[in-house]
Amino acid sequence: MSTIRPMRPKDLFKISSTNLDHLTETYNIGFYLEYLTKWPDLCQVIEGMDGNIEGYILGKLESSPYPAPISPYDPKTSPDPNYLPWHGHITALTVAPSARRLGHATALSSALEQQADAAEAWFVDLFVRESNEIAKTLYTKMGYSVYRRVKNYYNDGEDALDMRKALKRDVGRGTVRGEGEKPFEVSPDEVW
Structure with missing residues (x-):
């Protein structure tokens, strides 16, 4: 049986086998350490009985760096569709x-969603490559929907889909788009 536990710095020496997929973004060691320092509760691994890391998630809690256009924030009255209220973000999620x-991916995501809910976040979001059909299907089954397309987001020019899942604070589901609603396109400089 595998166990979810907090990621530790020494785990970074054991995660390379989980990053063998061409769709998995691999970061430099400083990037992982920054997440472990700032958001330790949102960085977790799944460890197998043999001690190998079978998957991990890096997450954070954040909001736009500028004040809400209308305070207090309400998704129904916000004039800026790109304003990001307090929310959880899945930066990396991969399974060997x-x-x-x-x-494992569902378990790791659910753990992060629970942490974001406890911190009174409005939603959890993530970016996924438009071509990554397996991930898009997984996230859709978990309740995520496409909010917007980020044109040319990845270094190779591929678009990203910004997928979101509303949390308990968003009673009216104003921070997500429902099935059939057309997501709009933004450029990478409109996303931070």
């Missing part, structure tokens, strides 16, 4: 190829 289809 040998540990896929065991529910």
Whole structure:
């Protein structure tokens, strides 16, 4: 049986086997350490019985760096659709190829969502490559929907889909778009 636990700095020496997928973004060690320093509760691993890391998630809690256009923030009255209220963000989520289809991605995401809910976040969001059909299907099954397309987001020019899942604070679901609503496009400089 695998166990979810907080990520530790020494785990960074053992996660390379989880990053073997061409769709997984691999970051430099300083990036991972920054997340562990700023958001330790939102960085977790799934460790197998053999001690190997089978998957991990990096997350953060944040809001736009500028004040809400209308205070207090309400998604129904905000004139700026790009303003990001207090929310959780999944920066990286990956599962080793040998540990896929065991529910690890769902378990890690759910753990982050619970932390974001406890911090009274409006929603959890993530960016996924438009071509990553497996991830898009997984996130859709978990209740995420496409909020917007970020044109040319990745270094190779591929678009990203900004997917969101409303949390308890967003009773009216104003921070997400429903099935059938057309997501709008933004450029990377409109996303921070």
